[in-house]
Amino acid sequence: MAKLAFLGLGVMGFPMSGHLAKAGHEVTVYNRTTAKAEAWAAEHGGAWAATPAEAAKGAEFVMACVGNDDDLRDVCTGGGGAFSGMDKGSVFVDHTTVSAKVTRELHEVAAAAGIGFVDAPISGGQAGAENGVLSIMCGGEEAQYDRAEPVMAAYARICRRIGGPGAGQMTKMCNQIAIAGLVQGLSEALHFAEKAGLDGRAVVEVISQGAAGSWQMANRYETMLDDHFDHGFAVDWMRKDLGICLATGNETGASLPVTALVDQFYKDVQNMGGGRWDTSSLIKRLRALG
Numbered sequence: 001m002a003k004l005a006f007l008g009l010g011v012m013g014f015p016m017s018g019h020l021a022k023a024g025h026e027v028t029v030y031n032r033t034t035a036k037a038e039a040w041a042a043e044h045g046g047a048w049a050a051t052p053a054e055a056a057k058g059a060e061f062v063m064a065c066v067g068n069d070d071d072l073r074d075v076c077t078g079g080g081g082a083f084s085g086m087d088k089g090s091v092f093v094d095h096t097t098v099s100a101k102v103t104r105e106l107h108e109v110a111a112a113a114g115i116g117f118v119d120a121p122i123s124g125g126q127a128g129a130e131n132g133v134l135s136i137m138c139g140g141e142e143a144q145y146d147r148a149e150p151v152m153a154a155y156a157r158i159c160r161r162i163g164g165p166g167a168g169q170m171t172k173m174c175n176q177i178a179i180a181g182l183v184q185g186l187s188e189a190l191h192f193a194e195k196a197g198l199d200g201r202a203v204v205e206v207i208s209q210g211a212a213g214s215w216q217m218a219n220r221y222e223t224m225l226d227d228h229f230d231h232g233f234a235v236d237w238m239r240k241d242l243g244i245c246l247a248t249g250n251e252t253g254a255s256l257p258v259t260a261l262v263d264q265f266y267k268d269v270q271n272m273g274g275g276r277w278d279t280s281s282l283i284k285r286l287r288a289l290g
């Protein structure tokens with residue numbers, strides 16, 4: 001069992017760090033909004049700290065799940081950042097979805113201080129975090145990954161190292177590109193069923209068993225039919241992710257026409273006030289169009 005720190009107790013980080021405590025690790029959490037850290041400590045019996053550096057003191061592994069590139073820079077190298085509190089030989093494991101660029105930049109800063117850095121973005125949604133069955137795609141040096149993998153096992157169904165620094169984030173981009181068009185397709189199918197006067201639940205019961213079945217269909221069709229989006233993976237985060245995918249596509253020369261289109265649809269959802277709605281709210285946009 002290891003001494004750990006976990007930075008960022010949002011939709012994903014709160015349950016993930018809970019799994020680490022339940023697995024028997026000694027966990028100290030940090031959250032920008034202190035009330036969430038206090039609530040976590042009351043629920044799981046661990047400790048909380050006022051800054052990332054304090055949380056990281058003496059920890060063998062520091063895990064993070066914050067928002068975007070700037071947030072990650074803040075908790076790593078900003079005032080009271082984790083790197084300043086970490087010991088040589090410890091490992092920073094980043095579960096945030098960020099660019100490969102900031103990942104490689106922070107990997108270098110960490111390496112200069114004798115700290116390991118594994119990029120380890122996640123997929124599986126809120127339910128995957130709560131049930132400890134996330135897919136974790138990793139990048140970094142093999143030796144650092146091998147040390148971190150048994151710790152991440154507390155909330156993973158599958159955890160794989162794809163390559164060197166940034167390879168985990170590049171894989172997460174593949175994941176988001178695959179999801180974007182899929183959620184729009186699912187939204188159009190359910191919207192079509194509504195317009196045709198079909199029973200949406202009966203439609204999904206049949207088609208989910210055939211070639212159209214997907215994680216999104218299995219996990220989101222009921223809330224989509226019920227017009228309920230106050231949960232899950234926020235549209236604001238999806239736009240952040242698709243922005244990273246489109247910028248990286250430009251750099252690599254990959255053509256991403258559907259991803260670019262769906263990104264604009266999510267912009268419409270934001271303009272409808274849905275920045276914190278789940279990404280399946282693309283159907284709400286279609287309903288609004290008539």
Ligand SMILES: NC(=O)c1ccc[n+]([C@@H]2O[C@H](COP(=O)([O-])OP(=O)(O)OC[C@H]3O[C@@H](n4cnc5c(N)ncnc54)[C@H](OP(=O)(O)O)[C@@H]3O)[C@@H](O)[C@H]2O)c1
Nearest residue numbers: 008009010011012032033066067071096097125126233237
């Ligand atoms: N939700 C999902 O289904 C899902 C799935 C896969 C990947 N992800 C990715 O995982 C990350 C977290 O997602 P989430 O849904 O858990 O987000 P969330 O609920 O909005 O939580 C974000 C967390 O980051 C903290 N934070 C943000 N900016 C910060 C800063 N500058 N300094 C310190 N702390 C900061 C927030 O603190 P406060 O409490 O103070 O705001 C909060 O604890 C994102 O990169 C997202 O893209 C999410």
